[in-house]
Amino acid sequence: MHNPELTQVLEQAEALCVERGVRLTDQRKTVLRLLCESDKPLSAYELLDRMRNLIKNPAPPTVYRALDFLLEQGLVHKLESLHAYVGCTHPDHPHASQFLICDECGEVAEVEDPSVSTSLKAAGKAVGFRTKRPVVELLGTCAQCIEKRDE
Ligand SMILES: [Zn+2]
Ligand SMILES: [Zn+2]
CATH class of the missing domain: 1.10.10.10 (Winged helix-like DNA-binding domain superfamily/Winged helix DNA-binding domain)
Structure with a gap:
């Protein structure tokens, strides 16, 4: 920031x-x-x-x-x-976000896709699981690092 x-x-x-x-x-x-x-x-x-x-x-x-x-x-x-x-960059509303974590530069991006949390909640509910807090973290390589690699 x-x-x-x-x-x-x-x-x-x-x-x-x-x-x-x-x-x-x-x-x-x-x-x-x-x-x-x-x-x-x-x-x-x-x-x-x-x-x-x-x-x-x-x-x-x-x-x-x-x-x-x-x-x-x-x-x-x-x-x-x-x-x-x-x-958090948008704390004005409650949200369950997903995090993209780059394992090369350590940068973390927060994305908010409500359909992800909705389907996770539904998946939990289907087996009688009560979700307290969905944790979604994607580990990988960010766009900048991929670009640098290709240079
Ligand atoms: Zn946030
Ligand atoms: Zn990176």
Whole structure:
């Protein structure tokens, strides 16, 4: 995410929290900003490392609590296969997205195809499974990396 977009995402996050009557504290905002600034997903440890440059002795539980809050509010997503987090670029509506993870450059793209979540839900329901959260992560090579390879 780059500057104008980053500012917009942070402003939107703030407005959403006000609307929902929840508090986007400085710590939470810092975690969100770090995730949105990064061009790669960050693990909780990496986040903690980056926070050390900004505040004195950030405590791991604080980072985890901030992440829980941001996940709950749909402002960030967790990538299960990488044990890492990414900022969401369109947090204004609840969504189950799919993630395309490039194993060459580490870039992660979020796509939102409602038909994917609908068919997953139906597949679960057919066998009596109650889906809490569909996790869809595609591992592969992004368009830029494929292009570079062909050069
Ligand atoms: Zn999202
Ligand atoms: Zn790539």
